[in-house]
Amino acid sequence: MTDRPTVHRNQIAEARNVLGEVIARARFAGEPTILINRGKEAAVIVSYEDFATLRELRAYLEELRSGDTADAKHKARVLDEALALAKYRALDSG
Known part of the structure; x- marks a missing residue:
């Protein structure tokens, strides 16, 4: 199992002041930054x-959803179930 990357959280105004650092973390370390505005992501x-x-x-x-075979459906x-679980886990851990 792979380690999950560190997730950073910044107010938008704070992130603006260190934008280069925020971008470098995302680009080179694979560490996303959640931007907060008025207390909400x-x-x-x-x-x-x-x-x-x-x-x-x-x-x-979308391609699978529009497919007409049982396999595509x-x-x-x-995939829908996996994405729903990932979204639930992300919101639950935030």
Whole structure:
């Protein structure tokens, strides 16, 4: 099992002051930074690689959802469940 990266949290104004550091952590260390606005999570700065992976996963899921075979529908259901669990775990640990 791989270690989960450190997740940083910053107010948007604080992150603005150290933007280079925030970007470097995301880019080189794979450590995302959650941006907080008025006490709520507003956005996340992640590496381009992580962003591209998420985009590809979303496109793949949409492709599976629109498929007309039982296999595609099954894969879509499995991926939907995995994403729902990941979202639940992320929100629960935040």
